[in-house]
Amino acid sequence: MYIASFLSEQDPKSIDISQQAHRRPLSPATDCSPLVEYDEKSTPQRFIRSGIPRTNAVDRQRSRLFSPPVPPPSPAEAAPAALTVWLKSLLFNCNGFTVFDSKGNLVFRVDEYARSGNKGEIVLMDAAGNSRLTIRRKKLSLGEHWQIYDGEEAANPLFSVRKYVKFIQSNSKSLAHVSPCVSPPGTASGSDGGEGFEVEGFYAQRCCQVYDGRRRVVAEIRRKEDVGGAAFGLDVFRLVVQPGFDVAVAMAIVIVLEEMFGSRRSEFRV
Structure with missing residues (x-):
C-alpha cells in the first residue's frame, strides 16, 4: 500500500455544484421573492402582491422561478x-x-x-x-x-x-x-x-x-x-x-x- 500511495496522489475533491448554488447570492432576476407587478397608476412605482402576471418581464421571471431545475451531471460520470x-x-x-x-x-x-x-x-x-x-x-x-x-x-x-x-x-x-x-x-x-x-x-x-x-x-x-x-x-x-x-x-x-x-x-x- 506504501507503493500505491507513493505512485498515486489524491485527486482534488469534486465541487458540489448544488452547494455552490445555495451559497451564491441570487441576482434580482432570479430572486425567490413573491412575484410582483407594476401598477401604472402609482408614482413612484408601487408593487402589488399578485399571482397573475401582466407583463412580459414578470412572465420571464415566473418561467425562471418555476421551471424544473436541471440536475447537475454526476461527478463520477463526467470525470x-x-x-x-x-x-x-x-x-x-x-x-x-x-x-x-x-x-x-x-x-x-x-x-x-x-x-x-x-x-x-x-x-x-x-x-x-x-x-x-x-x-x-x-x-x-x-x-x-x-x-x-x-x-x-x-x-x-x-x-x-x-x-x-x-x-x-x-x-x-x-x-x-x-x-x-x-x-x-x-x-x-x-x-x-x-x-x-x-x-x-x-x-x-x-x-x-x-x-x-x-x-x-x-x-x-x-x-x-x-x-x-x-x-x-x-x-x-x-x-x-x-x-x-x-x-x-x-x-x-x-x-x-x-x-x-x-x-x-x-x-x-x-
Whole structure:
C-alpha cells in the first residue's frame, strides 16, 4: 500500500455544484421573492402582491422561478478515469504491469514470468486476479499485428491492433490502428462508426493519444508529474480515459504499444 500511495496522489475533491448554488447570492432576476407587478397608476412605482402576471418581464421571471431545475451531471460520470501505470510486476521474478487508480487502489495487473512458455500471449487481470482481457500476437501476418480477446477462453477477438508502417520518411505521428472486430459493450457509443481508433504520438516519450472516428480523444498517455521532489522515469506514467470508453481496453492498448515500441518489446515475442 506504501507503493500505491507513493505512485498515486489524491485527486482534488469534486465541487458540489448544488452547494455552490445555495451559497451564491441570487441576482434580482432570479430572486425567490413573491412575484410582483407594476401598477401604472402609482408614482413612484408601487408593487402589488399578485399571482397573475401582466407583463412580459414578470412572465420571464415566473418561467425562471418555476421551471424544473436541471440536475447537475454526476461527478463520477463526467470525470475521466486517471490511472497510474507502473511497468513492473508486484511479484518477484516477473515482468508485467501494475495499475493504480487515483486513490492508490490496485485496478489491473499483468504478471508474466520471465521464462514462462506463454510467449506471444499477455493476460490483463483485475485486482483479484480475474482475467479481463487477453492480448495475443497474430502469427504469419505482415507487420506487427495483435488481437485483444475477452477473458482467456474467447475464440473471436474484440479488437485488432496493427502497427503503422512508414514506407518512406514521414512526419506522421501515427503509431497504430485499432479496428473493432465486434461491437463490445463499454466502448464509446457510436464513436468508432466502424472506422476504429487511431493511436498517435510518441510512446517512447509517454505522450500518446487515442482518437475515435470523429477525432475525439478517448484515452491519453501522459508523463507522471513529479511529486514532493520525487522524479518519475518512463516506467511510471499516467493513463487518462474519457467517460464512455472501457478502461480495460485502454490498458490493453497500452500493453500493445509497449510490445511494439517499448524497451522490453522482445520479452513476450514468439
